[in-house]
Every structure is written in C-alpha cells, then in structure tokens.
Amino acid sequence: MTSGDGPLFVVDRCSFGYTATPVLAGISMELHPGRFYGLLGPNGSGKTTLLDLLTGAAKPVDGRITLHGREVAGYDKAALARLVAVVPQDLHISFDFTVYDVVMMGRHPFIPRFSQPAQEDIDLVQAALAEMDIGTLQHRSVLHLSGGERQRVLVARALAQNTPVLLLDEPTASLDIRHTLDIMKILRRKVTETGITVIATIHDLDLASVFCDELIVLHDGSLYCHGPVGSVMTAPLIREVFAAEALVFTDELLGKPRVQYRYA
Known part of the structure; x- marks a missing residue:
C-alpha cells in the first residue's frame, strides 16, 4: 500500500x-x-x-x-483489529500475564478460536520482542515492570499485530x-x-x-x-497553539525543520 x-x-x-x-x-x-x-x-x-x-x-x-x-x-471488532493496531498510553492489565503473553495478544485477531498460535505468530512475536529490546523480559510478569518497560511491551504487541x-x-x-529514539526509528x-x-x-x-x-x-x-x-x-504556530517561543530552523543534513525553544 x-x-x-x-x-x-x-x-x-x-x-x-x-x-x-x-x-x-x-x-x-x-x-x-x-x-x-x-x-x-x-x-x-x-x-x-x-x-x-x-x-x-x-x-x-x-x-x-x-x-x-x-x-x-x-x-x-475482529475485522478492525486485523487492519488497525492501537498503542494506548498505559497498560491496563490486572492479571499476572507474562510479557510474552501480552505481546502474543496482538496475534489473537489472526488465530482461529480454540487454535494454537502458528509458527508465523510466534515469529512475529519474537521479532517484536527483539525490536523493542525486551526479549530478556518475556517471561517476567507485566505487573512487575517499570513504566518504560510497560510502554515498550505495548508497542511490541502492536508490532506483532502486523497491521x-x-x-x-x-x-x-x-x-x-x-x-x-529506537521506537521512532522503528516506526519511521x-x-x-x-x-x-x-x-x-x-x-x-x-x-x-x-x-x-x-x-x-x-x-x-x-x-x-x-x-x-x-x-x-x-515559530508562529508554536507561539499561537502552544504559547511558547521557539526558533524553527532547517536541519541541512536531514532536510527537516528542527525546534529550539527560547527559555529567556
């Protein structure tokens, strides 16, 4: 596409x-x-x-x-989940799932009811764990993760969904x-x-x-x-929308605008 x-x-x-x-x-x-x-x-x-x-x-x-x-x-819901993956702001899970279990949840829209994950599902989960640098956490309970680790689990779940x-x-x-930076680079x-x-x-x-x-x-x-x-x-948009003063300049290497805030 x-x-x-x-x-x-x-x-x-x-x-x-x-x-x-x-x-x-x-x-x-x-x-x-x-x-x-x-x-x-x-x-x-x-x-x-x-x-x-x-x-x-x-x-x-x-x-x-x-x-x-x-x-x-x-x-x-199932059809939409095969098209759109969502990463919310926080992980709202009260059960003692492992990191691997939560990331595998991203594959559920593609796994027939009462069936086990196929090798493709397992491969996508392992790839997402590696991309988010949480492979070593996969057997840990999500209830015992830091906020940053939980966020990486959520992104990994969405990547495994492969939508x-x-x-x-x-x-x-x-x-x-x-x-x-790792996550932004992966998304890009x-x-x-x-x-x-x-x-x-x-x-x-x-x-x-x-x-x-x-x-x-x-x-x-x-x-x-x-x-x-x-x-x-x-700079005018930042002033009008965000009520902040900033210098916006073009990064010649990237060819993109960069934002530098004025603090005084």
Whole structure:
C-alpha cells in the first residue's frame, strides 16, 4: 500500500463531546496510506479523543469517519483489529500475564478460536520482542515492570499485530532518550519500507518534525492545520497553539525543520 492510493481514513465534519461539553468540533481531513502522521496539540485539545474515533472506541456525535470507504462503526471488532493496531498510553492489565503473553495478544485477531498460535505468530512475536529490546523480559510478569518497560511491551504487541495501520497515543511516554529514539526509528522505517500508516500523538515537537511526514494540529477542539511537516512546523504556530517561543530552523543534513525553544 502506498501513499499514491486513495484515502485511508476520511474524517467528515466530525464532532464529539460528553453531555453538553464539546471535545472536538467539525473535524474534516483525509489521511492517506504510507504516511507517518504526527498528531499534535496542547493538553486537552482532543488528540486522544480523535484517536478513539479513528479506532471505533468512540462514535462521533455528528459527522462520520470511514476506513477504506466503510464507516469505522460498521466493522466488527475482529475485522478492525486485523487492519488497525492501537498503542494506548498505559497498560491496563490486572492479571499476572507474562510479557510474552501480552505481546502474543496482538496475534489473537489472526488465530482461529480454540487454535494454537502458528509458527508465523510466534515469529512475529519474537521479532517484536527483539525490536523493542525486551526479549530478556518475556517471561517476567507485566505487573512487575517499570513504566518504560510497560510502554515498550505495548508497542511490541502492536508490532506483532502486523497491521497496515498503527495508531499510537504517546508511544514514547515514560521512555528514556535511547528507547524513545529506537521506537521512532522503528516506526519511521516501517512506514518507509513496508508502507504502513502510522498516526501518533506526540508531545515532543522536535521529534515530530524529524520523523513525521505530515502533522495534524488540534487546538481548542478544532483542526488548527494539517499538512507536510515543512509547512506546518513554524515559530508562529508554536507561539499561537502552544504559547511558547521557539526558533524553527532547517536541519541541512536531514532536510527537516528542527525546534529550539527560547527559555529567556
């Protein structure tokens, strides 16, 4: 699947809110396959809610969202899980599963009921454990992991799911700089080499500039702008949306904007 195909997701005038409180209002955009999208915005701007709408975890109050031309709400859970893998912000598991068990959960949509994992499933799980540098943790209980280790387990589960679409909500939360860069490099490589689509909420604007193809910026529940990194990431945008002063310059080696904050 390449970025030259038709739209992957079409978000058409979507709004969402809790009772009388709007969270998102009138969001419209098209997302295409084979791209790395960074979803940006201040806290409370609606980033996680938009991901929930794209995954079918929430339904728009108004408007519609389609995936491959079909409303997301029209997919059954198993069919959607074979297309879209999700990395939430935290691991909500209260049972004493091992790391290996949790990563293997990413293969469940592809394993027939009452069947054992096939060799392909085992291979994908082992590859994901290795990519996330958690192979040595695979027999440890997830209840006894650090926050950063749990986050890497969640990403490994999504990688093992091996879907054409990967949605991540703050995938580098709780991670040190080494594992943050490792995950961003892996996501970038998979987009470039395999043509998957990645949509990730990212707080670090410099990381988003370096690794993403396009940026989606939310502000006060509305779509502030959406476009290529080079046209979106500007000092005025950072000032207006994030209330911060920054110098945005082009990295000649990478050919991408870089963000340097002004602290005084």
